[in-house]
Amino acid sequence: MWTGDLDSKVLYVQTHGVSDPGRSATPFFLAASAAAMECEVMIYFTMYGPTLLRKDVIDKIGPKGDHGQPLRYFIEQATGLGVRLLVCQPSLDLNDLRIGDLLDGVTMIGGAAFNDLAISADAVISF
Amino acid sequence: MFWLTPGNLKADVVAEAAQPVADQVLDCSGMACPLPVVKTSQAIKKIDPGQVLELLATDPGVEPDMRAWTTRTGNELLSIARQGDVFHVLIRRMK
Numbered sequence: 721m722w723t724g725d726l727d728s729k730v731l732y733v734q735t736h737g738v739s740d741p742g743r744s745a746t747p748f749f750l751a752a753s754a755a756a757m758e759c760e761v762m763i764y765f766t767m768y769g770p771t772l773l774r775k776d777v778i779d780k781i782g783p784k785g786d787h788g789q790p791l792r793y794f795i796e797q798a799t800g801l802g803v804r805l806l807v808c809q810p811s812l813d814l815n816d817l818r819i820g821d822l823l824d825g826v827t828m829i830g831g832a833a834f835n836d837l838a839i840s841a842d843a844v845i846s847f
Numbered sequence: 848m849f850w851l852t853p854g855n856l857k858a859d860v861v862a863e864a865a866q867p868v869a870d871q872v873l874d875c876s877g878m879a880c881p882l883p884v885v886k887t888s889q890a891i892k893k894i895d896p897g898q899v900l901e902l903l904a905t906d907p908g909v910e911p912d913m914r915a916w917t918t919r920t921g922n923e924l925l926s927i928a929r930q931g932d933v934f935h936v937l938i939r940r941m942k
Contacts, residue, residue, distance in 0.1 A: 728919075749880065749881050752881050752885055753880070753881040753884050753885070753912075756881065756884045756888035756889075756916070757888070757915070757916055757919040757920060758888075758919060758920050759919075797881075797885065801885065801888075
């Protein structure tokens with residue numbers, strides 16, 4: 721799934737969800753910075769992470785809860801620079817979500833694909 | 848003007864660094880991480896190779912960030928100078 725078009729590949733892993741807003745934005749910040757450094761970047765949302773991508777949530781909460789910039793701002797900053805967003809099926813089940821509940825453009829992968837991405841990445845950074 | 852002295856920046860380097868004149872100025876004053884990096888990456892693509900971008904930023908992390916960014920992206924960091932709260936970063940687009 722890495723295109724290999726850029727010199728470096730960075731995979732972020734977000735395990736925290738809407739119940740811990742203070743942990744929601746930093747992976748997007750760092751991913752945007754890495755993309756601006758001409759790295760190929762993906763963020764994999766697992767455990768509670770997929771709840772941050774819910775269409776009905778991203779305009780309502782941000783890292784400071786219900787005030788300040790909403791998640792949409794941080795998400796679009798990252799995706800606007802080419803950062804790709806990934807989720808896995810079991811973590812959707814865990815949060816009673818379906819892929820249609822999430823933002824458009826989120827890619828569903830499985831454990832083998834995740835491991836393959838991690839093995840071939842230059843860095844894997846987990847939150 | 849106060850010049851940052853990362854490592855052992857010598858006087859002649861400072862004098863040399865004061866030379867280039869920016870072809871484009873990007874004002875990121877008041878913006879926090881990662882906006883100066885993100886906007887610099889976009890602005891550098893809008894000037895020609897060989898031209899110089901001047902970034903103005905108040906984020907105190909701009910110096911290490913711009914060192915890392917220029918090293919990664921293969922652009923040349925010409926100088927970083929601080930004037931009051933504002934960092935003036937001169938970057939030459941290399942490719």
